[in-house]
Amino acid sequence: MNIQSFTPLHRRAFLRGSGGCLALPWLEAMLPRVGAATVPPERTPRMGMFYFGTGMNMRQFYPDGLGTAAKLSRILTPLEKHRGHFTVLSGTELTHGGGHNGAYPFATSIARGEKQAISPDQIVAERFGSQTRFPSLQLSVKRGTGFGSQALATISWNRQGIPLAAENDPQVLFNRLFRPTDKQLRGKQADEFRRRGSVLDAVLSDAQSLQSKLGQADRQQLDQYFQSVREVEKTLRTEIEWSDRPKQTPNFKGYGDYEQAVTPEGNGKFIYDTYAKLMYDLIALAFQTDSTRVISYVVRTELAGGVYPEFGVSKGYHELTHHGNDPKNLEQLASVDTIYMRHWAYFLDRLASIRDGDGTLLDQTLLGFSSGMGIGHSKDTLPTMISGGSGLGVRHQTHLKLPDHTPLASVWQTMVDRMGVPVESDFQDSTGVIGELIT
Template sequence: MRSIKRFRLDRRTFLRGTGVAVGLPYLEAMMPSTALSSPNPEITPRMAMFYFGTGMNMRQFYPEGTGYDAKMSRILKPLEKQRGDFTVFSNTWLEHGGGHDGAYPFATGIPRGEKQILSPDQIVAQVHGQYTRFPSLQMSVKKGTGFGSQALATLSWNEQGVPLAAENDPKSLFDKLFRPDSEEDKANRSNEFRQRGSVLDMIMDDSKRLEGKLGKADQEQLDQYLNSIREMEKTLARDIDWADRPKPQPKLSDYGDYSKSMDGDKADVEGNGKFLYDTYGKLMYDLIALAFQTDSTRAITYVVRTELAGGVYPEFGVSKGYHSLTHHGNDPQNLEELAKVDTIYMQHWSHFLDRLRGIKDGDGTLLDHTMLGFSSGMGIGHSKEILPTVLSGGSGLGIQHQTHLELKDKTPLSSLWRTMVDRMGVPVEGDFQDSNGVIKEVLS
């Protein structure tokens, strides 16, 4: 039988007319035919990790019974229409969780105060990031990293154990992803590239003069520093490579308004009707859908709620902040309000799944080809053994959902990340954190 060679179109292809060059949208013919061990090499996989700080009301979280037909709990009731597209895992645990430092080990298993390791999204970004404008995207309700505090604002860590800063303004994120560059932007960027390149060259030249003159400890410290510089050089090379490629222009007919800034850092204190979390939450989730749809990135992290501060907004209609509610003392009102807040967050999650499910992608939907994992650093009562862990999407990547799956006691949360990395087709050598391996029960 004669083999058929797949037509391959370079992503830099332009349609050229008289004095005009227009970039093509991302087409199937542009998909890389790499040796990734994806269940289907013609599918572009995506993944995202989500953190809900300070746990949830686990007394009203887990479905009743197990298997596909498990009865939805109060908190998960908004997801009834997405049955078949998610699995709730009970018995996941985070060895160094259970307290307000839980965001630190959430993605890596490494507790606060110890040197972090490469996070799962960055493991994926090292492979898939070579095909996208942004290797990964960090999002959060709080801007920056929050490093050193309990309210960590990011889940992403590079090879040097350095946290990657997150963005919390939907407008800033939208502009970064989709706003066309002006001629002034291009000129400024070109000048910035030259300056950054010159500085990096000087640093590398100066560092060579120190080699051989330092003690072992100092040499190790210098090597770590130089690795960071090399990483910056790679980033600069990427920026230059993508600089002249037009950004995608997504259709926004049924999306929100991304022309105005919404500062998540001020959300908890305004309470004046100008900031509505319902608007903010949907803008952020929709941005993830747009980023994946346009293949701007394939790996995203999002801190939906940080530890301690925030988590409750005026329109929620509850009497206390989220952290205060978690110290419920078995008071019925506290538990009721905690469940009410958690249900609101799941209403937003349902909107997100609907958005992804409504976007056609190849022979399926964007939700079919995207894995979304969420959990927390604790459960109710600050427990590290009762976590609100859910995997959504990914049926086209070999995920077979069953609504509620009871895992073995103390199944490491890292096993969820290991499963997602595996379905992204990214090989992992050796141990993966404290994982016992992939969660085979959800793999078809």
């Protein structure tokens, strides 16, 4: 039998011309072949963590019944077409949640005011970050960190327990991901990166010379300082390595207009429906182009915002959560939550429409969302869901009842595990990986 040689296309293959370059979509030609047989591609896992501040109307959130045939609630009805690709998890609890400080322990299980630890998304970013232009991306409806306030704008924390700033402007994010940088500017950036790196080397050298003169407490603090310097050096090194590589340019047909994007702090032209779709599309594009494999997104902060004029309700989201069992308040709260789930369905639609490997981008992407509180500002009865990831060994069941008071950290540990990243047995306050979710 005559077996012809075959050289597969690289996963990041480009079409190049004098005017720029265009990233190829996933093609079967990117698969290695052995004779006439096709070898399954190596999976590229992605992970996203999402925060919905101020809880939801849990009286109309959980499905009716358990297992794959559970009847979806009013709020979850927009997700019907994606049955088989998500699991609602009842029984989760955030030990230090409830009230309006739930965003702080959301990803770390550590209460506000205590020294934070590394969040699950950053654990995964440490594993995959060197393979992508951006080790992780932090998105939010509010720019910055919001640290110190109840309206925390990020759920990502580095290994030093420092919050990582989030971006809320779709245009800024789009430019970071896809706008090419001209050659002259790239050269200036590379020189600046290297200059800053040399300054760090000098600072590090000077600091190390002090060690013999310091007491134990100061040496410990200096060690923490060294770690921070190493983190900056690692970031600079990554920026230098990627500065000369062209950014990917996917096919933007069917996507929104990022040139006209308006942020929530913008003007009266802001429409949340447009904004939500732009942000979810950016996540899909970032994953599709392998610009990053880890994203966090604060979809709704605590207290402020959450309701927009086109929602057609009479009160702000926080005010509606203080419903006082008023049927009108509960009705409007469920109405708003349903709108957010329509946007989530749109996001899943987008991921499911993008071919990736031997499946779709949704198959290779594991998404988890919840909140820092349930209804009535409780720390349990949380709106928790995992979506996607069937290609990563996740077995979806529509509605899975966990033992009461299951730590939310168990959900995060399960996601990290499915990303193929080893974790310590004492992962936060987790009781372990949720076996019922694993194939």
